[in-house]
Amino acid sequence: MPPRSCAFILTALIFLSTIPTVFAAATVSLNAMPMTQEADPGTTAEYTIVVNNDGENDITVSLSASNGPECTGYSSTVEQPQGAISPGDSVDVMLFVNLTAQPAESCDTTVNAVANEVGAVTDPTPGNAEVTVTTTAGEGSGGSTWGVELSTQHPEEKTWNGNDEEMTWPVVVKNTGQFNETINLEARDRDDDFGCDQVSGFQVDIEPSQVQLDSGDEEIVTFTVTGFENQDQALTACFLIEASVTNAGPGADEENTTDELELELEIPEIKDCSFTSSSVSVNAEPFGQTTARFTVKNEGNTDFWISISTAGSKNSWIQDIEPPNGELILGENHVFDVLVSPDNSASAGTVHSITIRVNEQGSSGSIICSSTLEVTVGQFHDGEITSTGIGDFKIEPGNSDSFPITIKNTGNGPDSFSVSISANEPAGWSYSFDPGDTGGSLNSISVEQGQTVNVNINVSVPLNALADEAVVYDLELIRNGEILDSDSIAVYADERHDIDIGVSITSQSGKDGATVSYPFTVTNTGNIADNYNLVVSKNSCTSSDGGNSDWDVRFFEDNGDTVEITMVNIPAQTTKNFLAKVTIDGGEKSQCRSTIQVLNTADQVNLQKTFNITTTSSNLIFRMNAFFDAPGDNPNQVEVTQAPGGSTEFIFWIQNDGVFYGNPQEDNALVTIRTLSGIEYELSINKNGVMYDGSESIPVPMKYVLRETSTGEFATNPDGEILEFSDMDEANNTWLAAGLVDTHEIMLYALEVKITLNIDEDAEDGSGGTVYIDVKSEHNAEYVKTLEVLVNIETIHDLKIEAVGSTTQNIEYPDNANFELRIYNDGNTNERVVVILSEGLRGWIPLIPDSDDLEFTLAPGEFRVIVVKVEPPESTLSDEFEFTVSVQPEDTSGMIGRKNIELKVIGEEDGGFLPSFSHISALSCITIAALSNLYFQRRRIDQN
Numbered sequence: 001m002p003p004r005s006c007a008f009i010l011t012a013l014i015f016l017s018t019i020p021t022v023f024a025a026a027t028v029s030l031n032a033m034p035m036t037q038e039a040d041p042g043t044t045a046e047y048t049i050v051v052n053n054d055g056e057n058d059i060t061v062s063l064s065a066s067n068g069p070e071c072t073g074y075s076s077t078v079e080q081p082q083g084a085i086s087p088g089d090s091v092d093v094m095l096f097v098n099l100t101a102q103p104a105e106s107c108d109t110t111v112n113a114v115a116n117e118v119g120a121v122t123d124p125t126p127g128n129a130e131v132t133v134t135t136t137a138g139e140g141s142g143g144s145t146w147g148v149e150l151s152t153q154h155p156e157e158k159t160w161n162g163n164d165e166e167m168t169w170p171v172v173v174k175n176t177g178q179f180n181e182t183i184n185l186e187a188r189d190r191d192d193d194f195g196c197d198q199v200s201g202f203q204v205d206i207e208p209s210q211v212q213l214d215s216g217d218e219e220i221v222t223f224t225v226t227g228f229e230n231q232d233q234a235l236t237a238c239f240l241i242e243a244s245v246t247n248a249g250p251g252a253d254e255e256n257t258t259d260e261l262e263l264e265l266e267i268p269e270i271k272d273c274s275f276t277s278s279s280v281s282v283n284a285e286p287f288g289q290t291t292a293r294f295t296v297k298n299e300g301n302t303d304f305w306i307s308i309s310t311a312g313s314k315n316s317w318i319q320d321i322e323p324p325n326g327e328l329i330l331g332e333n334h335v336f337d338v339l340v341s342p343d344n345s346a347s348a349g350t351v352h353s354i355t356i357r358v359n360e361q362g363s364s365g366s367i368i369c370s371s372t373l374e375v376t377v378g379q380f381h382d383g384e385i386t387s388t389g390i391g392d393f394k395i396e397p398g399n400s401d402s403f404p405i406t407i408k409n410t411g412n413g414p415d416s417f418s419v420s421i422s423a424n425e426p427a428g429w430s431y432s433f434d435p436g437d438t439g440g441s442l443n444s445i446s447v448e449q450g451q452t453v454n455v456n457i458n459v460s461v462p463l464n465a466l467a468d469e470a471v472v473y474d475l476e477l478i479r480n481g482e483i484l485d486s487d488s489i490a491v492y493a494d495e496r497h498d499i500d501i502g503v504s505i506t507s508q509s510g511k512d513g514a515t516v517s518y519p520f521t522v523t524n525t526g527n528i529a530d531n532y533n534l535v536v537s538k539n540s541c542t543s544s545d546g547g548n549s550d551w552d553v554r555f556f557e558d559n560g561d562t563v564e565i566t567m568v569n570i571p572a573q574t575t576k577n578f579l580a581k582v583t584i585d586g587g588e589k590s591q592c593r594s595t596i597q598v599l600n601t602a603d604q605v606n607l608q609k610t611f612n613i614t615t616t617s618s619n620l621i622f623r624m625n626a627f628f629d630a631p632g633d634n635p636n637q638v639e640v641t642q643a644p645g646g647s648t649e650f651i652f653w654i655q656n657d658g659v660f661y662g663n664p665q666e667d668n669a670l671v672t673i674r675t676l677s678g679i680e681y682e683l684s685i686n687k688n689g690v691m692y693d694g695s696e697s698i699p700v701p702m703k704y705v706l707r708e709t710s711t712g713e714f715a716t717n718p719d720g721e722i723l724e725f726s727d728m729d730e731a732n733n734t735w736l737a738a739g740l741v742d743t744h745e746i747m748l749y750a751l752e753v754k755i756t757l758n759i760d761e762d763a764e765d766g767s768g769g770t771v772y773i774d775v776k777s778e779h780n781a782e783y784v785k786t787l788e789v790l791v792n793i794e795t796i797h798d799l800k801i802e803a804v805g806s807t808t809q810n811i812e813y814p815d816n817a818n819f820e821l822r823i824y825n826d827g828n829t830n831e832r833v834v835v836i837l838s839e840g841l842r843g844w845i846p847l848i849p850d851s852d853d854l855e856f857t858l859a860p861g862e863f864r865v866i867v868v869k870v871e872p873p874e875s876t877l878s879d880e881f882e883f884t885v886s887v888q889p890e891d892t893s894g895m896i897g898r899k900n901i902e903l904k905v906i907g908e909e910d911g912g913f914l915p916s917f918s919h920i921s922a923l924s925c926i927t928i929a930a931l932s933n934l935y936f937q938r939r940r941i942d943q944n
Contacts, residue, residue: 026127026838027055028115032095036151038176040138041073041488047095047133049078049111053085055127059115060084063830065095066110073103074135074453078111084118097135102764105147106136121195124296133552136176138216147176148183150261157264160228161273169223169263171206173243175213177256181248185209187223188240190262196238201230204239225265232301232330234269272299273306273328275371280356282373286344286380288395289319292373296334296358299369303329306368308336311352317342318374325361340375347449348379348413381419383447384408384485385477393470393491397527400460403489407455408476409447418443419483420476421457428462429471447714457489465493466572467528497602498526501609501840502575504670504697508779509618517781518580518613519558519670524570531601533567534578537610538595543586551592551615552583567601579714579781582615590617621659622779624669624700626787627750628652637788643795645761645830646860652787653750654775657699668697668778676769678760679791685753694753697778703749704731706740715744724749732854738770759793768792797889797897798827799858804865808904817870817905823887825858832857832890833867837883843873844881844905873909881905 003210031050039045052058065078079093091647097109115127136149151172158167175181186202190196213219224240245257274293284290296306307325310318320339338356346352354373359365388404395401409415419442421431433442434456440446447453457473470490477485502521510516524530534555539549554564558577570576580596585795592615628638629651640648656667671694673681683694692698703724706715714722715738725731731746752817757771773787804820811817825831834855837846846868853866868885881904887897 014168019351024676025055025125026057026059026115026117027122028052028059028061028113028127028129029054030111030113030129030131032111032131032133034133034151034153035156036134036136036149038138038149038174039097040135041099041103042100043138045097045099045135047097049093049095049131050090051081051085051093051113052090053087053115055115055117056087057117058084058086058119059127062114063065063093064112064114065113068108068110071107073137074098074107074109076109086392088633096134097133099135099137101285103137106134109135110135117509122356145553146179146245146257146829147182148181148243148245148259148606149174149176150243150256150259152261152263156262157266160266161267162268162270165226165228167225167265169229169325170220171223171241171261172220173211173213173217174218175215177245177248178215178567180212180214180247182210182212183246184244184246185211186242186244188242190238190240192731195236196264196898197235199231199235199237202227202237206241208547223263228267231267233267234302235267237265237267239265240635241660247874261693265300269302269304271302271304271360271368273297273369274299275331275369276355277371279353279372281376282340283376285378286342286346288378289339290343290375292338292340294338294356294371295338296328296336296369298328298330298332298334301330303327306334307361307365308338309357309359310354310373311357312340312352314342314346314352314354314375317352318354328358336674338373338571340373342375342377342380344380344382344410344412344899346377346412348377351376351553362592365903377412379415379478380412380414381482382409382411382484383415383477383479384410385419385475385487386489387475387489393459393489394494395459395461396494397465397496398463399530400458402456402458403491404778405455405457405475405487405489406685407447407454408446408452408823412449414448415479415563416440416446418478419445419455420478420483421473422476423473425471426465428465430460431473432458432460434458459491461491461493464573465527467493467495468572473936493527495528496526497528497530497600497607498524499530499532499598499600499607499609500525501598501611503611503613504780504864505781505918506612507614507616508582508781509616509620509622510780510782511619511621511741512586512590512617515581515583515782516615516739518582519577519781520580520596520611522568522570522609523575523578525573526570526600526602529569529571531567531569533597533599533604534565534580535597535599536594537597539592540594540727541590541592542588543590547554549585551585551594553594553596554581555579556581580613581782583614584617585619591615603861620665622665622667622777623658623783624667624775624785624861625657625776626652626773626775627653627655628786628787634788636786637790639790639792640757641792641796641826641828642757642759643844644759644763644765644793646828647756647758649754649756650789652753652755652773654698654700654753655748655750656747658702658777658780660702666699666701669700670697670776670778672774672776673755674772674774675757676771676791678763678767678793679771680758680874681771682752682756682758684756687751698751700751701749704728704746705749706731706744707747708744715740722749755789757789757791759791763793765793765795768794788928795829796830797892798825798826799831799833799887799889799897799899800824801885801887801899801901803903804899807902808906809870810906810908812910813874813876813909816872819870819885819903821868821885821901822863822865823858824863825860830859833864833887834890836886836888837868838885841881842879844879844883845871846885847871868903870903870905872905878909879907881907909922 029052033048037045051061061081063080065076067074067076073795076097078095081091083741085091110132111128152169154169173183185206187206191198203226207222211219241261248257271294280292282290282292294821306328308321317340319341322337326334355370355371356373358368360368386406388406393403435441436455438445438453470492473489475487476483487540500523502569505518522532536553539550541549556579558579594613596611598609631638642648654669675681685692716722734745768791771791772791774784776784801821801823806824809817840846849869884900884901884902886898
């Protein structure tokens with residue numbers, strides 16, 4: 001066939017292959033065995049016809065047989081397949097070709113098949129197929145004198161399995177003529193038929209290549225194909241074996257003296273591969289990510305798509321494959337990475353194999369080639385720390401206890417750990433670490449793989465430990481600075497319940513119907529909050545008429561709250577102030593003795609305190625007055641501003657101004673300070689040489705004294721004691737007799753109290769509040785005189801600078817000017833002062849000779865004198881130099897807090913008997929000019 005025809009047919013096939021199949025029509029194919037045979041005249045040739053269902057649905061098939069026009073003396077019949085043929089199945093039927101006594105030399109019989117789908121028909125189009133067999137008449141027939149026939153019992157179409165080095169066919173050579181024949185055999189490639197590829201590299205051979213046969217004899221020769229190692233593509237190779245009778249006489253019909261046998265060999269697509277390495281080894285840390293790279297080579301004869309898979313007991317370690325699939329191209333390598341992350345199930349240093357497989361991508365997914373990933377497991381460090389105690393951990397105050405801790409090595413090898421223990425321990429609590437039997441320490445505890453060791457934490461609790469909240473000990477298991485695990489132990493101090501009370505006033509008096517207050521304190525000296533009952537266990541009262549009746553006693557918190565209470569909760573180690581208020585009910589000079597009980601509800605039998613108070617009905621009024629030494633507009637209030645860390649002090653006075661109807665009574669004053677957080681106070685009271693700090697009651701007599709109006713001092717006797725008078729008349733007599741009318745005044749005695757307030761350094765600038773001073777009589781707690789101190793916490797920077805003398809100085813060159821400057825700190829905080837001078841001009845140089853005067857500290861109210869020197873320029877011309885001296889706080893920025901003073905220096909020439917340089921210069925110029933004029937006049941005269 002011409003090459004152009006082949007190209008046209010190939011193009012047509014490619015075009016047709018692109019047309020999509022719309023319906024799955026009935027598909028049938030036929031095969032015959034054998035394809036040719038010889039039969040003597042008067043006999044029947046039998047052929048097996050194989051009917052194949054190549055479609056997707058059941059089919060029924062109808063067969064017919066027909067002979068060619070050359071078939072004189074031949075007739076044929078074919079059996080019919082029975083029933084439906086399933087998809088992929090086949091049935092065999094028989095074809096019978098009958099020869100008459102005088103048949104033609106040969107006959108081609110064609111069997112036709114018509115197939116129809118049965119069941120759910122998707123396409124009614126019938127399928128068709130045909131196969132042709134050749135029957136040749138034997139001896140005694142009407143055949144030719146010379147004849148040769150080639151056949152094979154093997155399939156004429158074979159497929160190479162990819163492994164065999166050669167492919168063979170046994171070929172039957174038969175003498176179909178009537179005489180002895182010499183037959184030559186030749187084989188060659190055939191590339192001119194449809195479906196055959198042009199090939200090269202194959203070697204073909206027929207052994208033997210010549211045979212001699214008598215009429216009707218046959219011999220088997222072997223056709224061999226080799227050279228498969230040269231084939232790297234899938235193809236269909238076609239071979240032609242030709243037989244020719246060489247001893248036929250001249251004029252013999254070539255059609256009878258030659259025969260051909262066509263054979264086909266398919267080289268299928270071979271999909272094979274190999275790894276460039278049989279294994280790849282990596283060291284991988286557990287739970288880390290390690291990459292192993294593999295390279296695959298295409299060992300087949302076609303490009304094909306692959307996917308990568310893994311297998312093995314540690315297959316779960318594979319986290320990713322990139323790329324997971326791809327095309328394996330001939331002549332190119334395919335590279336992919338395997339990401340492996342071992343877990344901690346394998347011991348450190350052990351090696352584990354994972355199979356890396358290349359699978360054909362598609363429905364089969366068959367394994368084509370494989371390699372091995374060898375993973376050497378690294379050391380994984382991990383552990384657990386657990387507090388193993390059960391229930392609450394409680395320790396009796398003043399004792400110690402030990403609590404167990406387990407440490408487990410959950411890594412994959414022996415390891416060493418350290419333990420961190422931390423806690424916000426109250427004062428007095430402490431802990432220590434006990435390594436137990438490990439032989440280690442807090443910083444080094446060795447544990448084998450998978451093993452657990454026991455250690456302990458020892459906790460000591462002080463006697464005053466509170467039980468309200470647990471102290472939590474945080475435990476951390478550490479290796480090389482990395483926290484592997486943590487746990488905690490909550491330790492409580494065992495509960496201890498207790499009680500204490502404080503009573504400052506046990507007797508008071510008041511008018512009938514009045515209410516008097518008895519302040520008292522209850523302290524929870526235990527280590528946990530408790531409830532306390534306040535009860536009157538006994539009330540013995542007698543009235544002026546001799547009758548008995550209980551007076552009303554009620555309890556209140558001493559915080560201004562008007563809600564009556566009978567029980568109160570007090571936190572551990574805390575004191576609360578209370579009032580027992582008694583209403584007097586019994587007439588003049590009646591009295592009531594009340595017994596007050598305070599009971600801790602945790603154990604009211606053993607934890608209770610009792611005190612007695614006595615209340616008397618009387619017309620006398622006990623009370624105290626208090627006033628400031630120098631108040632503002634409000635006589636009961638002063639205001640002060642202090643910086644954090646500062647302190648201030650002031651004076652207030654206490655007077656006994658009770659109403660005693662001409663019978664003054666001695667009384668004691670109670671002073672209570674209600675301060676603010678961050679402000680501490682101190683009281684200092686000097687009573688005739690006896691010092692009081694306000695923690696106890698202070699005797700304040702109801703006396704009259706003589707006070708010097710200019711100094712505020714009280715008149716004293718020769719021993720230095722203050723002169724005190726029981727009544728005004730006595731004081732007046734002494735005032736007059738001693739001639740003190742012009743210098744002293746008579747006043748009710750007042751006790752001087754000095755209070756100092758200290759501001760914490762950490763107090764917030766800009767904050768503040770009110771400090772209350774409560775003063776009351778020991779015998780009448782109901783009446784309270786309150787003074788207020790308004791405290792402003794604020795830092796005030798206030799520097800001042802002034803000249804000691806004039807701000808202008810006149811000097812004669814080359815004298816220096818010296819200014820004395822006084823710098824004040826009028827602020828309320830210690831100030832680090834920085835002195836700054838403006839720059840000099842025209843040779844004037846201002847400076848501070850003493851370096852200590854450049855920067856120094858001034859306390860509030862202090863001042864410092866510094867000296868500023870000004871050095872004049874070398875010029876003798878009169879000049880004025882003005883400059884600025886500034887002071888500012890070191891801790892402020894920019895111009896904040898800066899204060900300036902302007903200074904001036906006037907410099908003049910020295911006024912001595914010698915003329916100044918300027919005068920000398922002028923005279924010199926005049927003299928030189930005169931001498932020059934005289935010289936030139938003489939020359940002119942000489943020349944004339």
